Amino acid sequence: xxxxxxxxxxxxxxxxxxxxxxxxxxxxxxxxxxxxxxxxxxxxxxxxxxxxxxxxxxxxxxxxxxxxxxxxxxxxxxxxxxxxxxxxxxxxxxxxxxxxxxxxxxxxxxxxxxxxxxxxxxxxxxxxxxxxxxxxxxxxxxxxxxxxxxxxxxxxxxxxxxxxxxxxxxxxxxxxxxxxxxxxxxxxxxxxxxxxxxxxxxxxxxxxxxxxxxxxxxxxxxxxxxxxxxxxxxxxxxxxxxxxxxxxxxxxxxxxxxxxxxxxxxxxxxxxxxxxxxxxxxxxxxxxxxxxxxxxxxxxxxxxxxxxxxxxxxxxxxxxxxxxxxxxxxxxxxxxxxxxxxxxxxxxxxxxxxxxxxxxxxxx
Numbered sequence: 001x002x003x004x005x006x007x008x009x010x011x012x013x014x015x016x017x018x019x020x021x022x023x024x025x026x027x028x029x030x031x032x033x034x035x036x037x038x039x040x041x042x043x044x045x046x047x048x049x050x051x052x053x054x055x056x057x058x059x060x061x062x063x064x065x066x067x068x069x070x071x072x073x074x075x076x077x078x079x080x081x082x083x084x085x086x087x088x089x090x091x092x093x094x095x096x097x098x099x100x101x102x103x104x105x106x107x108x109x110x111x112x113x114x115x116x117x118x119x120x121x122x123x124x125x126x127x128x129x130x131x132x133x134x135x136x137x138x139x140x141x142x143x144x145x146x147x148x149x150x151x152x153x154x155x156x157x158x159x160x161x162x163x164x165x166x167x168x169x170x171x172x173x174x175x176x177x178x179x180x181x182x183x184x185x186x187x188x189x190x191x192x193x194x195x196x197x198x199x200x201x202x203x204x205x206x207x208x209x210x211x212x213x214x215x216x217x218x219x220x221x222x223x224x225x226x227x228x229x230x231x232x233x234x235x236x237x238x239x240x241x242x243x244x245x246x247x248x249x250x251x252x253x254x255x256x257x258x259x260x261x262x263x264x265x266x267x268x269x270x271x272x273x274x275x276x277x278x279x280x281x282x283x284x285x286x287x288x289x290x291x292x293x294x295x296x297x298x299x300x301x302x303x304x305x306x307x308x309x310x311x312x313x314x315x316x317x318x319x320x321x322x323x324x325x326x327x328x329x330x331x332x333x334x335x336x337x338x339x340x341x342x343x344x345x346x347x348x349x350x351x352x353x354x355x356x357x358x359x360x361x362x363x364x
Contacts, residue, residue, distance in 0.1 A: 120303055162302060
C-alpha cells in the first residue's frame, strides 16, 4: 500500500512537470536531451538519499527564455549557470552567500521573479487571447476551489485543469495546435557549442542567483513535508550538473521544485520514480507529441497563479517580516530591481544598499 502511495505521489508531480516541459519547448529547449538531466537527478537522489528531486521549474525556464535572444544564448546561460552552482555546491559556499545576503534579500528576489512570471503570462495572452484568457480564468477558479479542498495539490489541479480546458477551447475554435512543435528522435544528435557574451554572462549569473533562492526555499519545503533530511549542497551539485549536461546537448533546465514526493511514505524512492518516469517520457519523444494538442499559451494561467497567488505574496511576506535592520527598504529595492531587470542585479542592488545603510548607520 505504501508503495502505491509512492507511485501516486510521483505521478502527481509528473502531471505537474509535463505542462512546464511544454513551456520549455516553446523557448527552443529540446526534450530528449533533458532526459539526461532527469537521469542524473534520479541517480544522485538515490545515491545520496536526498528527498529533493529536480524537474522542470517554470521560474528558471521563463527567466532563461526571456533573457536569451536566441536558443544558443539560452542554452549557454543554463550551462554556465549550472556550472556555477556545481562549484558553489562542491565548495559549500551556498550557505555562506545566503547568510551574507540575508533572508530579506533572498525572498525579495524570489518575489521579484513572481512579477516576471505574471508579465510572461500576459505576454502569452497577447499572443493567443482565446487560449490565454481561458487558461487564466480557469486557473483562477480551479486554484481557489482546490486550495480550499486540497491545498497540498492545488497547483497540480490548477496546471492540469487549465491546460486541458484552454486546449479544448482552442481546438473547438478551430485553432491549429502544435504547428511550431517539432518531433524529436530518440538520440542525442550533437553537442551544442556554448557562446560567451555579456548577455550570456548576465543570464548565467541571474539563473545562479535564482537557483540559490529556489534550492533553499523549494528544497526545504519538500523536505519539510515528511521526515527526510536535506543537504542543500548536494542538491546544488546535482541540479547544477543536470542543467550543465542537459543544456550541452540542447536540453532544458531541471531544477529544485516543491515536490509532493516529499510527503510520500518513502520520499526518496518516490522522487526517483518521478524522475525516472519523466526521463522515459522525454527520451522517447512523447513530450513534443503531447504538444501537438496543446497551445503554448495554455500555460499562461498557471504562470499567473504561480506568480500572483503563490510567489509574490509568499516570498514577499517573508521578505518584509524578517526583522533584519533596514530589511523592509532593502527587500523593496531588491524586489523592484529583480522585477525590472533580473535576479542578479536585484540581489546585487539589495546587498549594496544593505552595506551602504549599515556603513552610514542609517535605519530606514
